[in-house]
Amino acid sequence: MTDTEGRRPVLLPANQPERFYRGGAAIAELRGDGAPLAFGPEDWVGSCTTLHGQRDVGLSRLPSGTLLREAIAEHADNWLGAAHLANYGADSALLVKLLDAGQRLPVHCHPSDEFAATHFGSRFGKTEAWIVVGTATENPSVYLGFAQDQSPATVADWVARQDSTAMLGALNEVTVRPGDTVFVPAGVPHAIGAGVFIVELQQPTDLSVTLEWKNFLDDEAGGHLGIGFDTALNCVDRQSWGGERLGELVRHQDDTGAPARDLFGQPAQSFFRAERVRAGAELAPSFAVLVALAGKGVVHTEHAGPVEITKGETYVLPHAAGTTTIEGDLSAIRCLPPTT
Incomplete structure (x- = not known):
């Protein structure tokens, strides 16, 4: 029985592609791997997904050196089961990350399935969710959804002027603690504050519309993924997620001790x-x-x-x-x- 056959659990090594923001100390501490990478804030676990525009960066390898994606393609029924195959084919339909924000992430959002299919030829958009597993600052926060409805013109103006203060200030700031969970539907603008360590689940793409690209990305094109902000901003959810509606996304959960x-x-x-x-x-x-x-x-x-x-x-x-x-x-x- 080999690791590639999909018959037994397989231990995965760390898989930390270089990113544009700092972090990774909490990942190194959890794994006991020694000194963290300066720009290794994400560990892509069990990944069959590449960084946007890359051929193989981001893909997980089994200890044998075989890409997990290739092992699944060869033994899909073992890895995924018949019911999953019938719905999703030989695709795990899942991306898991350990994400340790060493600095605040930029305000960004992700396209829906429909938007991704139309503009990127992708079956999947990028709805995601976070499980907070650690914090390292006095006021660990995430920023999630506009507190008030915003007009297309207002959002476009913020992006054109790269008004970080306005963009971040328009979002709901939520203090989080270990055990909390946050559900982030496609389109909802968000950012993760410095010192927040999460296990992140998401649809298997690397599609991010980065509204706040200046001082984070190399150029504006990285913000709109090459389709122009006139088009890309159509994926932004501009509705209010304030008040009680925010409770649909954020759960402050205590550990019940259930198995x-x-x-x-x-x-x-x-x-x-x-x-x-x-x-x-x-x-x-x-x-x-x-x-x-x-x-x-x-x-x-x-x-x-x-x-x-x-x-x-x-x-x-x-x-x-x-x-x-x-x-x-x-x-x-x-x-x-x-x-x-």
Whole structure:
């Protein structure tokens, strides 16, 4: 039995493509990997997705050196299962990242499936969600959705003048703590504040319309992805997400101690799913990415036997491994594709 066949859990090494912003210290600390990379704020885990415009940067490799994307293509039924294949083909339909913001990220948003199909020839847009797993500043914050409705002219003017103060000030600032979750539908403008460490689930693309590109990206074209801001800004959700509506996106969640707990609920299920899992969890067969956040334990798989997992390790689990149970003091996030 080889790692490429999709019959057993596979330990994944760190996969940190160079990005335009600083960060990565929390990733290095979690993984126990020593000194962090200066511009390695993202670890793409179980990735079959490349950076926008790149041929292979961002793709995860198995310990054998084989790209996970190639292994899935060759043994898709084992990795993904028949129901997933019927809906999504030989595509995991999921991208998971560890993201450690060493500085505030720019205000940006992501296209919907429809916008991505029309303008980028992509089946997927980029709805995403965050699980806050650590903070390193006195007032750790994220910025999410406009607090008031904005006109197309106003947003276009901010972008043309690169008015960072206006753009950031128009968003809802939300203080977060470990355990909180944030759901970010396509189109909703957002930014992540310095010192916020998250496990991020998203649709498998690298499509970002960066409204605040100055002092972050090399040029304006990187902000609109080559289609011009006159077109790109049509993907921005300019409606108000203030007041009670913000509660649809942000959950301040306490740990219930349950063996398996759904983290995002029904609104996210057509895009991805996530569970916090620990001892006693019995998990149905599925392609999954497992991120070990604390402790150590044993993951027992129905068809591939036990695997010892410890804090900082990341695994990709194939559907063919079967039902999975967990024992020990391990606390982990299990990241799953959309429902089928």
